[in-house]
Amino acid sequence: MAACNTRKIAACLLFAGILPATAAAGFDECIGGIRSEAISRGIEPATADRLLANVTPSERVIELDRRQPEFTATLHDYLTARVNEARIDKGRALLDEHAELLQAIQRDYGVPGRYLIAFWGLETNFGSYTGRMPTVQSLATLACDRRRGEFFREQLLAALHLVDERTLEPEQLQGSWAGALGNFQFLPSVYREHAVDADGDGRKDLWDSLPDAxxxxxxxxxARGWAPGERWGREVQLPDGFDYGLAEREQPLRDWRDAGIRAADGGPLPVADLEARLLIPAGADGPAFLVYRNFDVIMRWNPSRFYALSVGLLADRLIGAPPLSNPPPAEEPLRIETVSAIQEALNTRGFDAGPVDGRIGSNTRRALRAFQADAGLVDDGHPDPDTLAELGIHQSGR
Structure with missing residues (x-):
């Protein structure tokens, strides 16, 4: 057995089988509760038994959940891996190949084809890999884990419904480590609520029917609020001496014009009746963006700002937009332990960073900006080396 480090010893022992009387019993009890709830919701006992009878937890799923790139990568590394020339070239070819289908979709739903191609590219590299992990095992593992158990419990129940309703066969339940399915990686609840039989063959096939997917x-x-005719946002240029305390604020686009913000090429911002929020995701040395309501819709697909930026930027590149005028600087990723230490230090100093979870969200960014302003640093909410030093935090390897 590989050595267990102190931070992961409980999970390590659990999956090594050293705590069978407690951990295994706890998992079995969790699954038993899910089975009972499934039956109470109208799922046939035979379906629940068929899918849950022999399910076991997956160490690999827990490992992947704890190191998602949305939380551990830098913006530079994240965009480099996802908005690259190979993906842009392939996406442009698919945009042309499926132009008729995509134009019909835009007419009926208001979503331009370039965004659908971008989602497709980011989710499964245009269908080249939709995942082969057993969905029920993945969802059962996460449903019985403390971090997001309730959310994944609902996804597991939705997966059971998909089989019970004859939408899917049990052998089709293979996908990502988090239980997402098909070309666009729909979670089971989204599959149930939004899958469409677009080709009219009587099946909602999100794997082998591109029209359906x-x-x-x-x-x-x-359904999540996409605004037809609006874009996701845009890269912008900040004026000298800009007040970074305005980051994350949402206000009319005209107010950002009045604050001296210009388009990335130096031209004026468009005259449009839009609410816009300013993002500075890689700090003062990186790119700045004004994002609109469709950006928030993208985040309802995946609640990561890096992911939403990747979708928007890739969609723009597919129709000829240039690369970022100010690409994010290369940085060393912050470890989850370092982010936790940042949150603890901020909370100790009276800057409310929220729960110590090792993930930089809106509360942590807001606390960082307040701390930086108090310390006389650039208050961009980015945990750069100067900020870490002021907090008394050292990340080995930096």
Whole structure:
């Protein structure tokens, strides 16, 4: 058995089988509760038994959950891996190949084809890999884990419904480590609520029918509030001496014009009746963006700012937009332990960073900006080396 480090010893022992009387019993009890709830919701006992009877927890799923790139990568590394020339070239070819289908979808749902192609590219590299991990095992593992158990419990129940309703066969339940399915990686609850039989063959097939998959993706986006005719946002240029305390603020686009913000090429911002929020995701040395309501819709697909930026930027590149005028600097990623130490230090100093979870969210960014302003640093909410030093935090390897 590989050595267990002190931070992961409980999970390590659990999956090594050293705590069978407690951990295994706890998992079995969790699954028993899910089975009972499934039956109370109308799922046939035979379906629940068929899918849950021999399910076991997966160490690999827990490992992947704890190191998602949305939380551990830098913006530079994240965009480099996802918005690259190979993906742009392939996406442009697919945009042309499926132009008729995509134009019909835009007419019916208001979602331009370039966004659907971008989602497709980011989720499964245009269908080249939709995942082969057993969905029920993945969802059962996460449903019985403390971090997001309730959310994944609902996804597991939705997966059981998909089989019980004859939408899917049990052998089709293979996908990502988090239980996502098909070309656009729909979670089971999204599959149930938004999948569409667009080709009229009597099945909602999100693997082998691009019409079904693409229309379903557009239906989901529209249901989440997609605004036809609006873009996701844009890269912008900040004026000298800009007040970084304005980051994350949402206000009319005209107010950002008045604050001296210009388009990335130096031209004026458009005159449009839009609310816009300013993002500075890699700190003062990186790119700045004004994002609109469709950006928030993208985040309802995946609640990561890096992911939403990747979708928007890739969609723009597919129709000829240039690369970022100010690409994010190369940095060393912050370890989850370092982020936890940042949150603890901020909370100790009276800057409310929220729960210590090792993930930089809105509370942590807000606390960082307040701390930086108090310390006389650039208050961009980015944990750069100067900020870490002021907090008394050292990340080995930096």
């Amino acid at each position: 693409a229309v379903s993706a557009a239906a989901f986006l529209r």
